[in-house]
Amino acid sequence: MRAIVVGAGIGGLAATLSLRRAGHEVTLVERTPRFAEVGAGIQLAPNATRVLRRLGVLDAVAAWAVRPARVCFRTWSDGTDVCSHLLGREVEEEFGAPYLLLHRADLHQVLAAAVPSGSVRLDTTVVGVDQDDGAAYVTTASGERLGADVVVAADGIRSAARQWLFGADEALFSHTAAYRALLPAAAVADLDLPELGVWMGPGRHFVHYWVRRGELLNTVAVFTAEAAQESWTARAEPGEQLCEFAGWDPRVLGVLERAGQVLRYGIHTRAPLARWNVGRVTLLGDSAHATVPFLAQGAAQAIMDAAVLGEVLTDAAPADVPAALDRYVHRRLATATSSQAGAARAGEDFHLPDGPAAEARDARMAAYAAGHRFMPQAAGWTADAGDGPTAPV
Structure with missing residues (x-):
């Protein structure tokens, strides 16, 4: 199958690697002209590092940690x-x-290096997503319309795709x-x-x-x-x-x-959603479940999303995509929503x-x-x- 991943943050990169591991052709679309060092520290618990091992990057990540x-x-x-x-x-x-502590930019660099450069389209802003019965499409600011069997929107806490799918709703x-x-x-x-x-x-x-x-x-x-x-x-x-x-x-x-x-x-x-997917398009990571960082699980939950997405789409045919995305959301939504609520309670407890x-x-x-x-x-x-x-x- 062909997949398009929108957003080359940690979630988008992990999703790209997971879908490639599942045997699919992936195009990663990122609006910035280059990968740059952003952010600061990040904690990765074993639920995330176990996935990184499966994706073949744990040793490289641990070398920085x-x-x-x-x-x-x-x-x-x-x-x-x-x-x-x-x-x-x-x-x-x-x-x-392992439980690892590292700079977010070091994790991002390792994940980006594992994605073939030919699969990445930098300096490409997505301005719309639509679909029909047979495919999903993203429209870029330059007027291109790129088609695939599945579109994964990992476009962060200010996700435009979230609004296109579910209507206006602002970050809180x-x-x-x-x-x-x-x-x-x-x-x-x-x-x-x-x-x-x-x-x-x-x-x-x-x-x-x-x-x-x-x-x-x-x-x-x-x-x-x-x-x-x-x-x-x-x-x-x-x-x-x-x-x-x-x-x-x-x-x-x-x-x-x-x-x-x-x-x-x-x-x-972001407020919890009742679902993350519509047809052949789904949200992933912060676009679906951005959380306060007080359980140190934000990036880990995005990495877990990527793992499950790859699993449900392994050996899938194009016609299977909507049902597979339903399974992805069914497996991940309750856990990610629970993590959001737990992080908010932790902040209240600390304060x-x-x-x-x-x-x-x-x-x-x-x-x-x-x-x-x-x-x-x-x-x-x-x-x-x-x-x-x-x-x-």
Whole structure:
């Protein structure tokens, strides 16, 4: 069969590799003129890395990554340890794939390198999608009409294809924003920082972990906000992050103070859909289920989408596509929607005000850690290519 994938982000690249692995001819259409380094850190749990192994790219991805020994949860004001969970060798033995920390651009580069250049059309903007009984089509800004047996819209949180399929519906501001920065390892060598740390406080939380083989510290300082631009490149005002996190543990403030370029990113999401597909066209990744990042599952869920899409279309004939896409959505929608809801609840949990509610959260988390080696959401890591629930924190 012939497939067109719209959007060359992580989801679109993974979908391209998965469909090629299923034996199909794939054209990947991307509006930007070249692949560029964007974003910052990303966490990949075993549900995602297991798929990357199947796609033949895990070793190349792991070569850029850090494998943390554990994740530590701490209180905001003095860094008191609430609990920790194992993430290293024990996770790989239990779930059959590693937990990796890496720069988003490094993951993107590995995935892009695995797609033959002849299958990619850069600098090509899609302005419409339509279909008939025998094929689906995308129309480009230059007036071309490209046809295929299936069209996969992986065009991100601001998906135009989502509106073409299901009508107008805007990205939703989560009332949270994040300061993002990358610091050289030498700049924070004197600070007592765990490999992967989550600091919880009133209306805010702070996450840090190593990326790019440990050369850089990725930091994400999340705070409640009335409004914020959804942009990977908008810069914060000098010192703005220090004012927002005034009074936090000196180690957190030390990281924020030493950060050079700090980006201010408004966190948006999309309302869950009852379905992602119409006929021969389907959504994938953020276009279907963009989520807040508080379970670190956004990219993983897109990669899982790609795996299931490839499975349902393996050995499929053109006439089978609409029914196969129904199976894809049936297998993935509940899990992705559960992950969205769990991530939102995790953010609320991290941001509880000091007092009885936060004390109860800390006690609950500590009690869970005393009886379980792995985080609650690890229940979703056992799923093979998307079957099974994703538990909230």
